[in-house]
Amino acid sequence: MLDQPASPLTFNRLLLTGAAGGLGRELRARLKRYCTALRLSDIADLGPAGAGEECVQLDLADAAGVLQLMQGVDAVVHMGGISTEQPWAPILAANIVGIYNLYEAARKNGVKRVIFASSNHVMGFYRQDQVVDADSPPRPDGLYGLSKAFGEDVARLYWDRYGIETVVVRIGSSFPEPRDRRMLATWLSYDDLERLVVAGLTAPVVGWSVVYGISDNRTAWYDNTKARHIGYRAQDSSDVHRDAVEARQPKIDLADPAAIYQGGAFVRTGPFE
Ligand code: NAI
Ligand code: 15L
Numbered sequence: 001m002l003d004q005p006a007s008p009l010t011f012n013r014l015l016l017t018g019a020a021g022g023l024g025r026e027l028r029a030r031l032k033r034y035c036t037a038l039r040l041s042d043i044a045d046l047g048p049a050g051a052g053e054e055c056v057q058l059d060l061a062d063a064a065g066v067l068q069l070m071q072g073v074d075a076v077v078h079m080g081g082i083s084t085e086q087p088w089a090p091i092l093a094a095n096i097v098g099i100y101n102l103y104e105a106a107r108k109n110g111v112k113r114v115i116f117a118s119s120n121h122v123m124g125f126y127r128q129d130q131v132v133d134a135d136s137p138p139r140p141d142g143l144y145g146l147s148k149a150f151g152e153d154v155a156r157l158y159w160d161r162y163g164i165e166t167v168v169v170r171i172g173s174s175f176p177e178p179r180d181r182r183m184l185a186t187w188l189s190y191d192d193l194e195r196l197v198v199a200g201l202t203a204p205v206v207g208w209s210v211v212y213g214i215s216d217n218r219t220a221w222y223d224n225t226k227a228r229h230i231g232y233r234a235q236d237s238s239d240v241h242r243d244a245v246e247a248r249q250p251k252i253d254l255a256d257p258a259a260i261y262q263g264g265a266f267v268r269t270g271p272f273e
Contacts, residue, residue, distance in 0.1 A: 001029060002191055009035065012074050013038075013074055014073070014074060015039045015041065015070065016031060017041050017042070017078045017079055017102070018078070019041060019079070021042065021083065024040075024042065026190045026194075031077065032052055032053070034201070037052055037054060039053075041056040041058050043059050043080075056069055059098075060081065060098030061094065063104070066101040066104075066105045067104070067108060069105065070102075070105035070109040070111055072109075073111050074112070074113075076114045078114055080098065082094045082095055085142045086144065088143055091144060095148065096147055096150055103157075106158070107162050107164060114155065115200045116168050116169065119145060121141050121142065121145030123136065123262055124141025130262075132221060132223070134210035135226065141266045142266055155208060166209070167206050167230060169211055170213060172186030172214040172222070174187075174188040176190070180248075180249055181252060184218075184241070185214075185219045186217075186220075188215050189236035195232060195234070195235065196211065203229060210227065211224055215236040215238060217239065218242075
């Protein structure tokens with residue numbers, strides 16, 4: 001958690017979806033400082049509500065439930081959904097139906113801004129010797145990446161048609177430490193995740209913007225120049241972990257598509273079911 005919040009308390013009520021997940025659990029503790037009430041939701045158990053928390057266990061595919069969930073909410077940090085390559089049915093429910101339900105509920109409740117946890121897997125079939133930016137055409141590496149690309153388009157439609165702003169965050173790999181050589185390029189520290197989410201929530205004007213969620217890593221396949229208006233400045237870097245990662249994984253098999261494409265092992269998951 002950051003010693004100094006990047007911004008003073010700004011919101012009355014924030015909604016954090018996916019609050020029982022890896023990043024949701026991190027953000028649950030961190031986002032409290034930026035709002036009076038933090039509403040938390042997940043299909044999984046969230047445990048007891050702490051001070052200033054409101055817990056709602058709910059499936060994102062439940063349109064009526066999501067409509068109710070969004071009542072009285074100022075802004076949404078949308079982390080909920082399927083987060084890995086999986087069969088179509090759960091992806092369809094959580095990431096396709098779920099994202100539509102979320103934006104419809106935002107529209108009906110007058111919610112003005114969403115931070116959408118998209119993924120580097122929207123761009124997974126670019127090669128690791130290419131640098132992509134906010135305007136590069138999507139090249140999803142599987143059903144999961146495809147569903148996130150759909151979510152980005154839903155967000156864009158609701159900006160164009162209804163003026164709901166979204167910061168699309170194409171998160172790289174957000175874990176306590178980079179786990180392998182690929183993550184030296186894709187890693188996003190938890191402190192930088194907080195910086196990025198708070199920057200997205202508090203930037204005065206974002207419209208529909210795309211930013212890649214990475215720390216200040218020496219190697220990176222993502223160019224965030226076109227997202228400078230968001231004001232995110234990474235302060236961590238995977239470089240401090242580089243020696244340890246390279247010692248653990250001294251060799252790369254360059255015949256392996258996972259070593260060639262940005263999506264890593266996601267590009268060779270399959271067949272689709
Ligand atoms: P996670 O899988 O740990 O958390 C996702 C949460 O969503 C889970 O708690 C799960 O119960 C909930 N969920 C799944 N289906 C649901 C449904 N139908 N209704 C309601 N809730 C449902 O994933 P993690 O790592 O916390 O990621 C958070 C978000 O960030 C996800 O959307 C993921 O796609 C995205 N992301 C994460 C990355 C990472 O490195 N951690 C990288 C790129 C994207
Ligand atoms: C993702 O989108 C996943 O949610 C996460 O679990 C990681 O696999 C990450 O991408 C990654 O590419 O490292």
